[in-house]
Amino acid sequence: MAVQSEFLQLHKLKVFEVVNGLPKERKVIGSQIVFCEKYDGHNNLIKFKACIIIKGFSQVPGEDFTGTFSSVAKFSILCIFFSYVAYLDWGLHHIDVIAAYLYGSLDKEIYMIIPEGVEGFNSGHYWKLKKVLYGLKQARR
Numbered sequence: 001m002a003v004q005s006e007f008l009q010l011h012k013l014k015v016f017e018v019v020n021g022l023p024k025e026r027k028v029i030g031s032q033i034v035f036c037e038k039y040d041g042h043n044n045l046i047k048f049k050a051c052i053i054i055k056g057f058s059q060v061p062g063e064d065f066t067g068t069f070s071s072v073a074k075f076s077i078l079c080i081f082f083s084y085v086a087y088l089d090w091g092l093h094h095i096d097v098i099a100a101y102l103y104g105s106l107d108k109e110i111y112m113i114i115p116e117g118v119e120g121f122n123s124g125h126y127w128k129l130k131k132v133l134y135g136l137k138q139a140r141r
Helices: 002-012 075-087
Strands: 016-020 031-039 045-054 111-113 125-129
Touching (some): 002 031, 002 045
Antiparallel strands (some): 016 125, 031 045, 111 125
């Protein structure tokens, strides 16, 4: 159920297109499914979650990606921000963006093996990524 839900989310966001076979001289990158449990504020299990990721560690610099990026927020800056919000007695809201990584576009052709557990595909079928996927070196861009 969790794998099917993740697959439908990726399909709805048009993260990939299914291709039959690989173009010449293109390599395919492996993938896997990571499972985790989600808990509420009282430590009660609320759902199981699956995340389809690509094995980006096998990407070749210059061939599969040209650069990486990682935005980092210093903890001290966050403390100053929260102190300022408290000082001014402002309200603060938190949001959780579902599938935030999946909105980035790709500038290189990347093909991945369809992970085990995703049903409905024959051998010889691959996913050509149209948007970034968790695990890609350029995903944080």
